[in-house]
Amino acid sequence: xxxxxxxxxxxxxxxxxxxxxxxxxxxxxxxxxxxxxxxxxxxxxxxxxxxxxxxxxxxxxxxxxxxxxxxxxxxxxxxxxxxxxxxxxxxxxxxxxxxxxxxxxxxxxxxxxxxxxxxxxxxxxxxxxxxxxxxxxxxxxxxxxxxxxxxxxxxxxxxxxxxxxxxxxxxxxxxxxxxxxxxxxxxxxxxxxxxxxxxxxxxxxxxxxxxxxxxxxxxxxxxxxxxxxxxxxxxxxxxxxxxxxxxxxxxxxxxxxxxxxxxxxxxxxxxxxxxxxxxxxxxxxxxxxxxxxxxxxxxxxxxxxxxxxxxxxxxxxxxxxxxxxxxxxxxxxxxxxxxxxxxxxxxxxxxxxxxxxxxxxxxxxxxxxxxxxxxxxxxxxxxxxxxxxxxxxxxxxxxxxxxxxxxxxxxxxxxxxxxxxxxxxxxxxxxxxx
Numbered sequence: 001x002x003x004x005x006x007x008x009x010x011x012x013x014x015x016x017x018x019x020x021x022x023x024x025x026x027x028x029x030x031x032x033x034x035x036x037x038x039x040x041x042x043x044x045x046x047x048x049x050x051x052x053x054x055x056x057x058x059x060x061x062x063x064x065x066x067x068x069x070x071x072x073x074x075x076x077x078x079x080x081x082x083x084x085x086x087x088x089x090x091x092x093x094x095x096x097x098x099x100x101x102x103x104x105x106x107x108x109x110x111x112x113x114x115x116x117x118x119x120x121x122x123x124x125x126x127x128x129x130x131x132x133x134x135x136x137x138x139x140x141x142x143x144x145x146x147x148x149x150x151x152x153x154x155x156x157x158x159x160x161x162x163x164x165x166x167x168x169x170x171x172x173x174x175x176x177x178x179x180x181x182x183x184x185x186x187x188x189x190x191x192x193x194x195x196x197x198x199x200x201x202x203x204x205x206x207x208x209x210x211x212x213x214x215x216x217x218x219x220x221x222x223x224x225x226x227x228x229x230x231x232x233x234x235x236x237x238x239x240x241x242x243x244x245x246x247x248x249x250x251x252x253x254x255x256x257x258x259x260x261x262x263x264x265x266x267x268x269x270x271x272x273x274x275x276x277x278x279x280x281x282x283x284x285x286x287x288x289x290x291x292x293x294x295x296x297x298x299x300x301x302x303x304x305x306x307x308x309x310x311x312x313x314x315x316x317x318x319x320x321x322x323x324x325x326x327x328x329x330x331x332x333x334x335x336x337x338x339x340x341x342x343x344x345x346x347x348x349x350x351x352x353x354x355x356x357x358x359x360x361x362x363x364x365x366x367x368x369x370x371x372x373x374x375x376x377x378x379x380x381x382x383x384x385x386x387x388x389x390x391x392x393x394x395x396x397x398x399x400x401x402x403x404x405x406x407x408x409x410x411x412x413x414x415x416x417x418x419x420x421x422x423x424x425x426x427x428x429x430x431x432x433x434x
Contacts (some may be wrong), residue, residue, distance in 0.1 A: 002034045003302060010343075020339050021282060024289040031296045045295050046288040053243055054160050055287070058153055059280035060246030064253050065112030066272035068103070068227075071257025071264040074116035076221040077102050083217030090192035090199070092128055093138060094185040096121045100142040101149050101181045102228065110337075110374060110382045113143040118389040129199040133392045134191070137401035140386025141408065142184055144371040147337055148177030150232065151242060154341045154367060157287075161294070161345045164359045166242050167235055168433050171426040172364040176416045180368075183408040191400070223256045236430055283338060290342040297347065307351035317355045321417050324348060325369055332373010333380075340370045357420075360433055364423030368416045372409040375401060 006027050013023035068074050081095035081102065088094075099121070100113045118139040125135040147154050150170030159166035192199050218225070231249050234240035240248060257264030310320050327348075331340045345366060352362040375383040383401060387394055416422050427433040 002031065003297075003300065003305075006031050006034075019282075021285040021289060024286055024293055024339065028289045028293040028296065031293065031300075035296060035300060043292075046292045050284065050288060050291075052160060053241075054156065054166065055284070057151075057156055057241075057243040057246040058283055059276060060243070060250050061151060061153055061156075062112070062279050063273065063276035064246065064249035065103075065116070066276045067250065067253035067257060067264070067269070068112070068116060070268045070272055071253055072261035073224045073227060073253060073256060074099075074103060075120055076224040076261075078117065078120050080217045080221035080225060083214050090185075090189040092121075092125060093130065093135070093188040093192060096125065096135075096139060097142040097145070097181055097184045097188065100139070101145040101177065102225075103146060110143040110146040110371075111385055113146040114140060114382060114385050114389055117143070118386060122390045130192075130196060132390060133396040134196070134400050136386050136390030136392045137397040137399075137404065138184070138188060139390070140383045140397070141375055141401055141404040142181070143382050143386065144374050144409075145177055145181055147371045147374070148173040148180060148367055150174060151235070151245065152367065154337045154370065155363060156242060157338060157341045158345050158363050158366060161342060162349050162359055162363075164363065165427075165431065165433070168360045168427040168431055169363040170235070170242075171430055172360045172423040173367045174426055175422045176364055176368050176412050179415070179422070180408055180412045183411065184404060187404055187407050191403070223260050227252055227256075286339055287342065290339065294342070294346045302347060304350070306347060307354055310351060311354075317357075318418065320351070320355055321357070321365075324352070324365070325413060325417055328366060328369035329373055329376065332370045333376045337370040337374050340373065341366060344370075358424065358433075360427050361420045361423050364416050365413075368409070368413045372405060372413065375405060 009030055010023055010027040013026055018026070078095065078099045081099040082092060085091040085095040085098065096117065100117050103113045103117055118136075122132065122135045122139060126132050146152070150173065152170060152173060155169040155173065156166055158164065159169045227249065230252060231245045234245045234248060235242055254264070254269070257269075310323055313323070314320060328340075328344060331344055348366075349359060349362055352365075353359065357365075374381060377383070377398070383398075384394070387397060390397070424433070
């Protein structure tokens with residue numbers, strides 16, 4: 001009963017707008033007072049968990065994402081994607097989707113993708129005849145590719161919580177992320193062709209001219225395109241840890257912004273640092289209380305209770321996985337991906353392992369489900385942020401957003417859940433994960 005009350009405290013707090021760290025604090029304090037009147041050892045649990053070099057990567061990646069938007073890196077990624085895809089029906093929309101995917105390979109967060117790519121592309125798409133409400137929905141949904149294309153902050157947290165290789169977790173969501181971006185592009189093509197006949201499309205360029213256009217865009221975007229190569233190459237090549245790669249990303253963004261593109265000034269630089277520090281502080285405070293809450297749940301055998309309950313309904317692996325997906329989507333609808341990852345990973349991973357799901361495979365299941373939750377009401381933080389960036393009311397862009405979710409996200413969630421090869425192929429190929 002105390003556990004049910006505690007979960008209700010957490011859900012109600014999040015639903016009525018209590019800041020996420022304080023909602024977790026209230027839940028942790030309730031369980032601590034009920035189960036452990038002496039709180040001294042719980043505080044040490046939280047502080048010990050934060051003493052991790054892995055967590056340093058989070059503020060660095062957030063800082064890199066902020067700097068990318070103000071140093072011209074994001075804009076040149078859009079130029080490159082537009083040169084590849086812009087001269088076809090729905091091509092500019094597809095370019096926007098893939099720009100979000102490339103951006104995700106650097107920043108690791110969906111909110112940065114909405115702010116950076118959305119600010120650039122929504123007005124440009126509107127000029128070409130795309131309705132503003134539609135482009136807002138498309139950019140908002142495509143931004144969650146930043147959580148699937150590595151490096152991904154939720155995957156860093158999952159690896160930290162579950163003691164799973166972070167590099168393997170990064171690799172587990174690559175194919176699901178690429179598949180999601182492909183489905184989004186197909187949906188965009190169909191929507192533009194059927195519903196938006198006034199969209200302007202530049203005439204196709206002859207073969208040699210097309211090569212010249214792509215070569216020119218590549219030359220302009222080369223410093224932006226090198227960034228994910230350096231970061232991911234360092235991680236997967238064993239040269240840098242994720243934390244060191246995040247620090248390299250920040251250093252690279254500063255050098256390119258100040259000395260190559262020369263679009264970054266001291267005022268913008270310090271504003272980006274301030275925003276990144278604020279965001280990181282919220283995450284670290286949340287980590288402290290989530291760690292305490294997770295330890296209490298473990299000591300109260302909550303993971304075992306959940307596992308026994310689900311197995312009592314059915315011992316079929318595929319039925320249990322379906323119930324886990326429903327549970328994850330509901331969690332995603334109520335809280336953001338970071339808090340959802342921290343809460344759910346330690347609770348459900350023992351059950352997943354018990355039914356034969358590899359921890360790396362479960363990372364991909366968690367990532368795809370919570371990514372959908374980020375754009376699914378009532379919480380939907382990325383969807384609401386997209387509305388603010390696009391300056392469109394929620395009722396206008398929710399319908400096209402739902403189309404992208406149903407036909408873009410749901411099939412990928414099902415494939416990732418029931419076809420382990422999608423998430424395990426790259427970790428096995430690159431790292432030899434068994």
